[in-house]
Amino acid sequence: MKEIMIATKNKGKAKEFKAFFSKYGIEAKSLLDLDEPIDDIEETGSTFEENAAIKAEEISNLLNIPVLSDDSGLEIDFLEGRPGIFSARYAGEPKDDRKNYEKVLEELKDVPDHERTARFVCVLAIATPGEKTVFRKGYCEGKIGLEPRGENGFGYDPIFIPKGYEKTMAQLSPDEKSKISHRSNAIVQLEDWLKGLQ
Ligand SMILES: O=c1[nH]c(=O)c2ncn([C@@H]3O[C@H](COP(=O)(O)OP(=O)(O)OP(=O)(O)O)[C@@H](O)[C@H]3O)c2[nH]1
Numbered sequence: 190m191k192e193i194m195i196a197t198k199n200k201g202k203a204k205e206f207k208a209f210f211s212k213y214g215i216e217a218k219s220l221l222d223l224d225e226p227i228d229d230i231e232e233t234g235s236t237f238e239e240n241a242a243i244k245a246e247e248i249s250n251l252l253n254i255p256v257l258s259d260d261s262g263l264e265i266d267f268l269e270g271r272p273g274i275f276s277a278r279y280a281g282e283p284k285d286d287r288k289n290y291e292k293v294l295e296e297l298k299d300v301p302d303h304e305r306t307a308r309f310v311c312v313l314a315i316a317t318p319g320e321k322t323v324f325r326k327g328y329c330e331g332k333i334g335l336e337p338r339g340e341n342g343f344g345y346d347p348i349f350i351p352k353g354y355e356k357t358m359a360q361l362s363p364d365e366k367s368k369i370s371h372r373s374n375a376i377v378q379l380e381d382w383l384k385g386l387q
């Protein structure tokens with residue numbers, strides 16, 4: 190079976206990549222599958238693209254194989270795009286999904302429905318030894334709900350209501366999320382690259 194290494198330690202992302210790539214007959218491995226643990230990569234960039242490149246290139250250099258990375262986050266219009274690239278640690282260290290979305294709900298406490306618009310953004314980077322890193326970007330438009338609902342997914346999924354839906358992302362099945370998510374919208378743009386994978 191073909192394999193691809195994903196430079197992530199996020200269990201939620203790793204699960205979504207495994208499900209998506211298995212449809213193409215490709216096994217998606219993540220940093221969580223390595224026998225030797227790798228130190229956390231410092232995401233020092235100021236854009237999703239810069240952080241995605243740092244993660245993919247660092248692991249590609251280390252393992253000397255092509256590596257895919259995902260840098261993603263939630264942009265809320267009322268908060269001028271925050272949490273954005275700081276989504277994973279919005280409520281501080283250590284990363285805590287619940288504290289992060291509770292902070293967002295608090296910040297939007299008195300904000301009316303029509304001003305709660307937001308989008309998930311996902312930038313994928315592919316670093317191949319000796320080649321230029323390539324990028325793909327996907328979005329998922331929606332709004333922030335009034336309270337958390339649902340158990341599926343990860344991150345801000347319990348408070349994110351995709352456009353055209355009543356349910357939150359966390360109330361959708363993994364299959365439903367994979368049809369509309371920012372991540373899958375970025376992954377489908379990789380089809381040509383996937384066909385060329387050894
Ligand atoms: O509800 C959500 N549904 C999603 O589908 C989703 N995708 C991203 N996010 C949020 O954005 C951060 C990414 O930050 P991020 O790209 O640096 O990843 P991370 O630090 O979690 O893992 P790694 O891949 O860097 O190892 C994550 O932690 C989440 O808070 C999501 N939230």
Ligand SMILES: [Mg+2]
Pocket residue numbers: 232277
């Ligand atoms: Mg990260």
